Amino acid sequence: MSWLTDFPQLSRETLVAIRQSLDSAYRDFSREYGEVIEGFFDPLLAFLIWFEKLLIAAPWWLVIAIIVAITQIATRSWRLSAGVAVSLFLIGLFGMWEDTMSTLSIITVCTLLSIVLGVPIGILMARSDRAQAIITPILDVMQTMPAFVYLIPVVMLLGIGKIPGVIAVVVYAIPPVIRLTNLGIRLVDREVLEAATSYGVSPWQKLINVQLPLAMPNIMAGVNQTIMMALAMVVIASMIGVAGLGQPVLRSITNQYFTLGLFNGLAIVALAIIFDRVSQAYAKRSQRYMGGRSE
Amino acid sequence: MNKQVQIRIEKLFKIFGPTPAKVLPQVHEGKSKDQVLADTGHTVGLKDINLEIHRGEIFVIMGLSGSGKSTLIRHFNRIIDPTAGQIFCEDIDVMQLNTKQLREFRRQKMAMVFQHFGLLPHYTVIDNVAFGLKTQGVDKKTRLAKARQWLADVGLNGYEEQYPSQLSGGQQQRVGLARALCTDAEILLMDEAFSALDPLIRSEMQDQLIQLQEKLHKTIVFITHDLDEALRLGDRIAILRDGELIQVGAPKDILLNPADDYVEAFVRDVNRARALTVENVMKSPSNRITANTIGEALQQMKATPAVFAYLENADGYQGAVLKNTLEKIVRETDDADAPLCEKVIEDTVRVSPDALLEEVIPDTLDQDYPLPVVDEEGNLKGELSRSSLAQVLGTTTANET
Numbered sequence: 001m002s003w004l005t006d007f008p009q010l011s012r013e014t015l016v017a018i019r020q021s022l023d024s025a026y027r028d029f030s031r032e033y034g035e036v037i038e039g040f041f042d043p044l045l046a047f048l049i050w051f052e053k054l055l056i057a058a059p060w061w062l063v064i065a066i067i068v069a070i071t072q073i074a075t076r077s078w079r080l081s082a083g084v085a086v087s088l089f090l091i092g093l094f095g096m097w098e099d100t101m102s103t104l105s106i107i108t109v110c111t112l113l114s115i116v117l118g119v120p121i122g123i124l125m126a127r128s129d130r131a132q133a134i135i136t137p138i139l140d141v142m143q144t145m146p147a148f149v150y151l152i153p154v155v156m157l158l159g160i161g162k163i164p165g166v167i168a169v170v171v172y173a174i175p176p177v178i179r180l181t182n183l184g185i186r187l188v189d190r191e192v193l194e195a196a197t198s199y200g201v202s203p204w205q206k207l208i209n210v211q212l213p214l215a216m217p218n219i220m221a222g223v224n225q226t227i228m229m230a231l232a233m234v235v236i237a238s239m240i241g242v243a244g245l246g247q248p249v250l251r252s253i254t255n256q257y258f259t260l261g262l263f264n265g266l267a268i269v270a271l272a273i274i275f276d277r278v279s280q281a282y283a284k285r286s287q288r289y290m291g292g293r294s295e
Numbered sequence: 296m297n298k299q300v301q302i303r304i305e306k307l308f309k310i311f312g313p314t315p316a317k318v319l320p321q322v323h324e325g326k327s328k329d330q331v332l333a334d335t336g337h338t339v340g341l342k343d344i345n346l347e348i349h350r351g352e353i354f355v356i357m358g359l360s361g362s363g364k365s366t367l368i369r370h371f372n373r374i375i376d377p378t379a380g381q382i383f384c385e386d387i388d389v390m391q392l393n394t395k396q397l398r399e400f401r402r403q404k405m406a407m408v409f410q411h412f413g414l415l416p417h418y419t420v421i422d423n424v425a426f427g428l429k430t431q432g433v434d435k436k437t438r439l440a441k442a443r444q445w446l447a448d449v450g451l452n453g454y455e456e457q458y459p460s461q462l463s464g465g466q467q468q469r470v471g472l473a474r475a476l477c478t479d480a481e482i483l484l485m486d487e488a489f490s491a492l493d494p495l496i497r498s499e500m501q502d503q504l505i506q507l508q509e510k511l512h513k514t515i516v517f518i519t520h521d522l523d524e525a526l527r528l529g530d531r532i533a534i535l536r537d538g539e540l541i542q543v544g545a546p547k548d549i550l551l552n553p554a555d556d557y558v559e560a561f562v563r564d565v566n567r568a569r570a571l572t573v574e575n576v577m578k579s580p581s582n583r584i585t586a587n588t589i590g591e592a593l594q595q596m597k598a599t600p601a602v603f604a605y606l607e608n609a610d611g612y613q614g615a616v617l618k619n620t621l622e623k624i625v626r627e628t629d630d631a632d633a634p635l636c637e638k639v640i641e642d643t644v645r646v647s648p649d650a651l652l653e654e655v656i657p658d659t660l661d662q663d664y665p666l667p668v669v670d671e672e673g674n675l676k677g678e679l680s681r682s683s684l685a686q687v688l689g690t691t692t693a694n695e696t
């Protein structure tokens with residue numbers, strides 16, 4: 001009757017055996033296929049390195065000019081553009097230019113990757129209830145599982161470096177794009193879809209001309225969240241060797257450099273605000289047709 | 296009008312639910328919609344629909360909310376697939392089309408107009424109108440030119456570059472109409488196309504549709520739950536209840552011979568004076584004579600107790616003559632051979648067989664005798680009496696007699 005008072009726990013030996021066999025199986029797997037999988041990611045790594053070098057090597061004023069130009073085109077707001085210019089300048093002034101460029105490059109790549117992977121997955125989910133039923137719990141796990149936990153197998157497989165960092169960031173940041181693409185497509189007005197069908201659209205025409213454009217506000221909201229989450233992952237990613245603003249933050253935690261941590265933290269915040277405002281303003285401007293008869 | 300059949304529906308059933316095929320036998324047995332819902336959780340959308348729609352007519356489908364109108368119209372282009380039954384469009388067996396053929400069929404044959412317009416909010420007005428052609432793969436220049444033309448035809452010149460959200464409801468539905476017309480499809484499916492518009496705009500749109508139809512001679516399937524609209528537009532009207540077809544007929548059949556209480560309840564409140572024409576209610580003329588002289592006229596009128604008669608000759612209807620007047624002349628002049636001259640013929644108000652009852656009510660009230668109904672060629676077609684008018688206009692009177 002001991003199970004009434006003590007939890008009927010597996011014995012220590014069994015638990016150790018389970019852990020050891022799973023660990024060694026995974027270790028064997030990563031020894032066997034680690035190289036192949038690394039090779040698979042080589043082009044991405046090459047691109048990542050090239051992009052980071054490009055941002056760092058380019059003259060600082062040119063980079064600022066390009067970012068301000070993008071801001072201006074996307075938002076048509078001089079105030080925002082000026083704000084962007086000033087904050088980038090201050091970042092450089094306080095000696096964080098290179099780290100910021102590293103972070104910028106990895107965030108850009110992670111965001112693009114999330115969109116390229118996430119939108120099609122979202123479309124798949126919108127088209128099939130079964131796909132939705134399968135993918136939704138996976139997304140739940142991805143969003144709630146502590147990032148450190150899935151860093152372990154990634155590092156075991158690929159070592160530390162940029163690629164594991166990117167994978168960790170994408171895994172953490174991709175769910176919003178997927179969810180909101182799915183939601184956006186499912187929310188498209190039924191009558192508009194019916195109208196399109198009644199004029200004989202093919203599934204592809206329907207997707208490109210009707211569903212995606214009308215889901216765009218939601219997809220953009222997802223992209224925005226993805227960017228924010230990717231930035232939030234920067235510090236954790238730096239633990240596995242990703243260069244950028246996360247590194248100094250990590251150093252300041254271990255060495256209790258309060259000011260260093262604060263400055264770098266503020267730089268991350270500045271990047272986040274820039275990304276957020278630009279992507280939101282762009283989303284808003286591209287939805288002007290929703291805006292009623294004001295113009 | 297030639298009665299070529301354009302759309303034919305045979306034994307169409309539609310049941311909504313997870314296993315419609317299993318429920319079908321119960322519906323065949325004649326279980327009612329409510330019963331099926333209670334027993335199986337399935338909704339009977341349509342039940343044994345058989346109908347033919349003719350080329351060039353406006354066919355109105357009417358029924359209360361939930362009676363299956365939208366479900367029915369969506370079967371014509373198979374936006375909804377039936378549980379059982381057949382759909383033919385001319386010689387095309389629509390049920391046999393594969394996905395690709397069906398797509399092509401929708402592009403070429405039918406165009407649809409929706410209650411809430413169904414416009415693409417991210418397209419400009421002109422791109423919306425050209426949408427059907429874009430789907431067909433027509434090149435941009437051609438389709439925009441054509442769209443511009445149709446936009447002008449529905450009276451929306453200058454709105455090309457606006458977005459739908461910048462237009463009023465009436466204007467948006469004109470865009471919807473132009474979009475449908477722009478594909479040159481022979482068949483127009485209109486699901487409560489005007490129901491979301493306020494009454495004034497609605498009647499404007501009805502006028503516009505009638506005008507366009509005079510030019511285009513499309514086959515139009517028009518859904519409404521408004522009988523006045525149905526009577527105004529419809530060449531024929533079908534009435535649905537709980538997914539069943541109750542009655543199909545010309546407007547006057549529906550009004551004057553409702554098939555059952557449901558239809559009767561539907562037509563009770565309609566303004567008949569505005570829906571029926573003189574032709575629908577006139578009787579054949581009781582006294583018509585073809586005399587040349589007063590004597591002949593009196594001779595012919597002797598046969599009946601009537602106090603007046605309609606005089607006709609080779610040139611058609613001449614006017615009415617009163618027995619009293621004629622007898623008085625004969626008494627005074629003793630000349631029965633005198634010709635029936637204008638003096639004795641009273642040319643009373645004539646009414647046209649196509650006139651709405653509403654238009655002729657005042658004339659009928661002014662007159663002691665029934666009004667002659669005379670067509671454009673001057674032929675006497677019938678007579679319209681106060682009593683026959685009262686009979687159709689007052690439903691209570693109609694029930695008593």
Ligand SMILES: Nc1ncnc2c1ncn2[C@@H]1O[C@H](COP(=O)(O)OP(=O)(O)OP(=O)(O)O)[C@@H](O)[C@H]1O
Binds near residue numbers: 360
């Ligand atoms: N997709 C569906 N699933 C289940 N039931 C449906 C579905 N579509 C329609 N129905 C049912 O079929 C019946 C007919 O609906 P339908 O929309 O054709 O009515 P309607 O005559 O167009 O009504 P309204 O005037 O309100 O538009 C209703 O009882 C409705 O609940």
Ligand SMILES: [Mg+2]
Binds near residue numbers: 364365366486487
């Ligand atoms: Mg409906």
